[in-house]
Amino acid sequence: MKSYFDYIEDQKGMMLSDEQKQAVSHGTGPGLVLATAGSGKTTVITTRIGKLIYEGDLDGGRILTITFSKLAAKEMTQRFQELFPEMEADLAHFSTIHSFAYRIVKEYFKNKRKKLGLLKNNYDVLKKIMIKIYSRNGSYAVGTDEVENASNQIGYVKNMGIEETDESGSKIEVKDFWKIFREYEQYKRKNDLIDFDDMLIYCNKILKHHPNLSRKFKKYYQYIQLDEAQDTSKIQYEIIQQLSNGNLFMVGDDDQSIYSFRGSYPEMMLQLKERDSSAKIYPLNHNYRCDGHIVESAKKLINQNGNRYKKDILPKQSKKQPVVVQSFLTRRQQADYVVDAIQSSLDKKTAVLYRYNISSLIPAEKLRQAGIAFFAKEDGSKFFNSSVYKDIESFFELAIDPYNKKAFENIYYKCQTYFTKEMMQYVINSPMNVYDGLKTYPNSDGLKQKNGRIFKSDMKQINQMKPETALDYIRYEMGYEAYLQRMERDGRMTFSNLLLNLEIIKEVCRNVNTIQEYLVEVASLKQLLIESRKTKSANVVLSSIHSTKGLEFDQVFLLDNIHGEFPMAPKNRIDADYNRYLEEERRVFYVGMTRAKQRLELLYPETPSEFITLINKGLSKQAISRYNIGMKVRHKVLGDGEIVDVDKNTLKMKNAVNKIYTLDLEIVQNNDLIRKIENGGRK
Numbered sequence: 001m002k003s004y005f006d007y008i009e010d011q012k013g014m015m016l017s018d019e020q021k022q023a024v025s026h027g028t029g030p031g032l033v034l035a036t037a038g039s040g041k042t043t044v045i046t047t048r049i050g051k052l053i054y055e056g057d058l059d060g061g062r063i064l065t066i067t068f069s070k071l072a073a074k075e076m077t078q079r080f081q082e083l084f085p086e087m088e089a090d091l092a093h094f095s096t097i098h099s100f101a102y103r104i105v106k107e108y109f110k111n112k113r114k115k116l117g118l119l120k121n122n123y124d125v126l127k128k129i130m131i132k133i134y135s136r137n138g139s140y141a142v143g144t145d146e147v148e149n150a151s152n153q154i155g156y157v158k159n160m161g162i163e164e165t166d167e168s169g170s171k172i173e174v175k176d177f178w179k180i181f182r183e184y185e186q187y188k189r190k191n192d193l194i195d196f197d198d199m200l201i202y203c204n205k206i207l208k209h210h211p212n213l214s215r216k217f218k219k220y221y222q223y224i225q226l227d228e229a230q231d232t233s234k235i236q237y238e239i240i241q242q243l244s245n246g247n248l249f250m251v252g253d254d255d256q257s258i259y260s261f262r263g264s265y266p267e268m269m270l271q272l273k274e275r276d277s278s279a280k281i282y283p284l285n286h287n288y289r290c291d292g293h294i295v296e297s298a299k300k301l302i303n304q305n306g307n308r309y310k311k312d313i314l315p316k317q318s319k320k321q322p323v324v325v326q327s328f329l330t331r332r333q334q335a336d337y338v339v340d341a342i343q344s345s346l347d348k349k350t351a352v353l354y355r356y357n358i359s360s361l362i363p364a365e366k367l368r369q370a371g372i373a374f375f376a377k378e379d380g381s382k383f384f385n386s387s388v389y390k391d392i393e394s395f396f397e398l399a400i401d402p403y404n405k406k407a408f409e410n411i412y413y414k415c416q417t418y419f420t421k422e423m424m425q426y427v428i429n430s431p432m433n434v435y436d437g438l439k440t441y442p443n444s445d446g447l448k449q450k451n452g453r454i455f456k457s458d459m460k461q462i463n464q465m466k467p468e469t470a471l472d473y474i475r476y477e478m479g480y481e482a483y484l485q486r487m488e489r490d491g492r493m494t495f496s497n498l499l500l501n502l503e504i505i506k507e508v509c510r511n512v513n514t515i516q517e518y519l520v521e522v523a524s525l526k527q528l529l530i531e532s533r534k535t536k537s538a539n540v541v542l543s544s545i546h547s548t549k550g551l552e553f554d555q556v557f558l559l560d561n562i563h564g565e566f567p568m569a570p571k572n573r574i575d576a577d578y579n580r581y582l583e584e585e586r587r588v589f590y591v592g593m594t595r596a597k598q599r600l601e602l603l604y605p606e607t608p609s610e611f612i613t614l615i616n617k618g619l620s621k622q623a624i625s626r627y628n629i630g631m632k633v634r635h636k637v638l639g640d641g642e643i644v645d646v647d648k649n650t651l652k653m654k655n656a657v658n659k660i661y662t663l664d665l666e667i668v669q670n671n672d673l674i675r676k677i678e679n680g681g682r683k
Helices: 004-012 018-024 041-054 070-083 097-111 123-137 144-160 177-190 196-209 211-220 234-243 292-302 331-343 357-370 380-385 387-400 405-411 421-429 434-439 446-464 467-477 480-489 495-509 515-534 575-593 610-615 665-670
Strands: 031-035 062-067 092-096 221-226 248-252 280-284 324-328 350-354 374-376 540-544 553-558 596-605 632-635 639-646 650-655 660-664 674-678
Touching: 004 041, 018 041, 018 280, 031 041, 041 062, 041 070, 041 221, 041 248, 062 070, 062 097, 070 092, 092 097, 097 196, 097 234, 123 144, 123 177, 144 177, 144 196, 144 234, 144 387, 196 211, 196 234, 211 221, 211 234, 221 234, 292 575, 292 596, 292 610, 324 331, 324 665, 331 357, 331 495, 331 596, 350 357, 357 374, 357 380, 357 495, 357 515, 357 540, 374 515, 380 387, 380 515, 387 405, 387 446, 387 467, 387 480, 387 495, 387 515, 405 421, 421 434, 434 446, 446 467, 467 480, 467 495, 467 515, 480 495, 495 515, 553 575, 575 596, 575 610, 596 610, 632 650, 650 665, 660 665
Parallel strands: 031 248, 031 280, 062 092, 062 221, 221 248, 324 596, 350 540, 350 553, 374 540, 553 596
Antiparallel strands: 632 639, 632 674, 639 650, 650 660
């Protein structure tokens, strides 16, 4: 019989590298393949299955390959069957861990004559629970983003096995988290329901308490393979250990672990040798996907991380197109640039990537205007259900319609009015408009009357302003931003994320002249993003970096790489926590970079992130010398001020009201934004 590698070479036309052959040849016992981006991990997984079957190593058993997603399981099944149609398909099983666990749980409770329903969407349940708990403190509104955050945190504590009494349990950054958690669990028990994470909890308990069942699986699945091992959570790994007889073959890349918010635990990979010194580790260091320039830049970035396997990441492709780092004055200019670039390369598979889904709005708008079809990988319309968007919409709607009671109900306590819930209810039930209702409130005093007049005056001013000016007025003059900061202090939401929403809303505002136009524009954008979910065959994809794991594109434009945004600034974080966060954000950026095969452009409006600064060489010293601390200057947008700090990439300017702005030197110079003031005049 031919050797296996001769067989696949002759019959399948497959030429594996020496690295890949070593990994594919792993036999019994624990093994770990460190598969750097673009190194052919799927090839290793499928051809190893072929080798085990071809050489008769199954001994009556089966091979189970556990994947991260349903799509990956489907694609791997198809790839194996197309590659080895002559082999018995039933010998190789492909499944997600959740699907596998659910089968065990359903079968167990069926035998117990008990039926459990699956709670596929917990949003409404959690929202009711959160409103109930928060209303005890006088707060009756809960935003979509708050509910999603609570849901993510519930999944996190389950996957990590965190208990309320644990030290880490006290660090969950959701107000009254454990009260919410207990009521949520109680609701499911009462209604015989489980959610997706409960599948894992129940499965783990069943296998632990029924060792005969565990032994049955160990005998049936002679070999287990784990794809995307870096994304496995603690509880998932416990389940896999109970299914495995020791022949566990893991494939992953610790440099691509980007799901800690779901409970992924890359330490399981990093500590493999400590747990089992007999484990074999196989590095796949060669990136077959990306241009050599891309590999070089990505390696430069990821090498900054300390908690990782050291790798000599090498390109297989030659260096043809250098990585482009480009600066812009605004997000809209950035989007214009991307659309122009796409128009000149419509035949290319293109990804427009970003850290946060909200960044899709401006590029989507520009692509629509250019008549370019695109596919939005996530539901970008979710932004329009966010609390910040709903609040600004309510301010605007009330400004143009004083009878809009629903808008008033949403914002009456979100600015410096000190209106009470009783006042709001009186206004809602009154046949008068909002302002007359406030004026005639029977329990009013001098302060309430004054605040009512101020509120009416503010809303009238907003109605006469351009939307961008109106947004700033709401934020700073009416105290909305102070309200958002209170929400962060209360553990309700993260201020930096809320601020990002405001910045994107501001970009939309800049493109219209009236509040009515703004409301029409955002309604149109929402519909556009909904419709773009249907155009899956489009050459252009808009996506968060997280949703492109495992995908590749001819060209990638990575947007909004802004200082303090990606990564976020270390506000209120201890050094150890921030370092862990920073390492994961580097991994996210690395994943985004390595989706590009030929062309990669890293773009930023305003000020570059530290990742961009690392990759880019920065400005020359001659450019810096133009600005000195204490220099009086005039900024085209920000007005008069004073330079208070300068470094090689940025300068800080304090304006007339002592607000400090951090400005990117390259943008300042390319757009001629600042002039020195001498003797009250311009230089």
